[in-house]
Amino acid sequence: MQAPALFLFDDSENFQGVFISPELWEKIEPHVRPHLPSRQADQPEPEPTERLQDWDMLTQYWDFNYPVNYEVECGHCGESTSNWREDEPRKFLMTSAGLGGQVTFHCRACKSRIIKKHFKDKITSETQPHKETKDPKLNAVYHGNRAHFT
Numbered sequence: 001m002q003a004p005a006l007f008l009f010d011d012s013e014n015f016q017g018v019f020i021s022p023e024l025w026e027k028i029e030p031h032v033r034p035h036l037p038s039r040q041a042d043q044p045e046p047e048p049t050e051r052l053q054d055w056d057m058l059t060q061y062w063d064f065n066y067p068v069n070y071e072v073e074c075g076h077c078g079e080s081t082s083n084w085r086e087d088e089p090r091k092f093l094m095t096s097a098g099l100g101g102q103v104t105f106h107c108r109a110c111k112s113r114i115i116k117k118h119f120k121d122k123i124t125s126e127t128q129p130h131k132e133t134k135d136p137k138l139n140a141v142y143h144g145n146r147a148h149f150t
């Protein structure tokens, strides 16, 4: 019978990793999966998912001195809409909505984050341009400490 795990060393006896059998992998995969990178670096970032149920909740308890407002404007690339729900295809994705009136959108054109804040009598909007989160030197984050390749 094949050993369930092989410990791999290079010529200088440096520990390189562990090779495990498919049977063992099947058992431990659920525990290991959260620690593995969720996607390959060369794959495009997935688009955020919408939280329409949060939006519905906000509109249900709409407590502002103006009607529900569907306008979104990206302060970064200039994309805009008078009704984000009706664009075909959609220009903006609604990524979060809080009962306090803060709603965030994802601009599909430039990936900026648009934060609309609803106050009693006014709405403010601010745009945070998308930052490339992929740091080429960033290897991994361990307990908040960033480990870099040298």
Ligand SMILES: [Zn+2]
Pocket: 074, 075, 076, 077, 078, 079, 107, 108, 109, 110, 111, 112
């Ligand atoms: Zn934009």
